[in-house]
Amino acid sequence: MKINFTTKQLCLKETFSIAYGNYDKREALLIELSHQNCKGYGECVVIDYYQINLQSFVLKLKEIQTQIEAQKINHPKDFFKFLLNLDLHPFLLSALDCAYWDLFGKLENKSFIELNNIPTDHLVESSITISVGEIDHQIEKINKSDWNKFKVKCKGLNKFDVEKLLQLNKNIALDSNASFTDEDCIWLQNNVEVQKFSYLEQPRPIDNYKILKKESFANWMADEDCQNIDSLEELIPYYKSINIKLMKCGGLTPALEMIKKARELNYKIMIGCMTESTVGISAGCVLTGLVDYVDLDGANLISNDYASGNFVENGKIILSPKPGLGIEMK
Template identity: 80%
Template sequence: MKINFIIKQLQLKETFSIAYGNYDKRQALLVELSYLDSKGYGECVEIDYYHISLQNFVLKLKEIQSAIEAHKIVHPKEFFQFLLSLNLHPFLLSALDCAYWDLFGKLENKSFIELNRLPAEHLTESSITISVDTIDEQIRKIEESLWNKFKVKCKGLDKNNVEKLLLSDRNIALDSNASFTDEDCIWLQENAGIQKFLYLEQPRPIDQYRILRKDRFANWMADEDCQNIESLDELIPYYKSINIKLMKCGGLTPALQMIRKAKELGYKIMVGCMTESSVGISAGCVLTGLTDYADLDGANLISNDYATGNFVENGKIILSGKPGLGIDLK
């Protein structure tokens, strides 16, 4: 097996504004694993508020390259145990895990769906993100969109804006990126009208969720508070829903375990994304037969997608049906 890796730049179609800041581009690390004539691909991105350094990841890959290339082809779950022994950051772990699933499926001539016997008939529809902006501009974008579900970013709580969004009678979720106060959260979860929102994502900074009550009207969804499977038990009294992102939890292998446990604990589940190319989005798409929500618009928000594979068209998940994760570079 051979490994190659390169840092690429993802250019956003328009400035992406969230409570953490404004972004016009993202750096992505593309990982390629190859064996014989088959190539598998994985990806992770540089996110400042996660303190990610792709240069550090490149140094780590150079350090472990010989160990990876010496490894024989085994089942991906066995390869994942090997990856765990390398003490990798979850973002880098995810890129390698996804690349290996893509490669293994191509070698076996079976899709990830087939290899894991996953449902693929009724795939959850994805939302598209509406950046922080004036409420009138956000509503204009919603009304002009061909998508059916929307994740509206906000920076702090404006009750008048909330009322306007509720009156729009569209399928809307709120994502404050941890910018709500305790008082905001109390007002939201005690307001019966808030049930119209699909969910309210990561209202408070990490580990400041104890003001939340899952038995009230708000469908609170954990994002940064839910990093891995170990988070699930602790969050039960506070969150009804969780956002599983492959980069956060370490890839497709742990995501499958996390989904299984989350279902047992009664959570609603979303598969989410960062700003990603079709390499990352193709991996997320294969899980949408298992989830209640999807937020996989990352590749739709960039202007220089360098891959093809599974994709999202006006919210509908389209699986390529190709082996592995179906990823090819353009």
């Protein structure tokens, strides 16, 4: 097996504004694993509030390259056990795990969905993100969109804006990216109208969730508070829902285990994304038959996508018939 890796720049179609800041581009690391004329792809991106440094990832890959290339082609779960011994950041772990699943499926001529017996008869539609902005501009974007589900970003709580969104009679979620206060959360979870929002994501900064009440009108969803499977037990009294992102939890292999445990604990589950190309989105798409919510609009927000595969069209998940994760470079 051979490994190649390169950094890429993802350019956004328009400035992406969230509570953490404004972005026009994202840096990405593309990983290619190859064997017997088959190539598998994985990806991770720079997210500043996760303090990601791609150059440190590149140095790490150079350090472990010979160990990776010495691996025999085994089941992806065995490859993942090998990766766990290398002390990798979850973002880099995810890129390698996804690339290997893509390669393994192509070598076996089977899709990830076939290999894992994942249902595809009721794929949940994805939301599209509406950036932080003036409320009337956000509503204009929603009304003009061909998508059916929306995640509206906000920076702090404006009760007047909330009331305007509730009047739209659309499928809307709120994502404050940890910018709500305790008082905001109390007001929201005691407001019966708030149950019209499909979910309210990561209302408070990390580890500040104990003001939240699971049995309230708000469907609180953990994002940054829910990094991996170890978070699930602790969050039970506070969150009804969790957002699983492959880069956060370390890839498809741990995501499958996390979904299984979250179901046992009666969580609602979302597959989410960062700003990613179709490489990253293709990996997320294969899990959409297992979850309640989907937010995989990352590749729809960029202007220079460099791959094809599974994709999202006006919210609908379109699965590639090709093996592995169906990823090909353009």
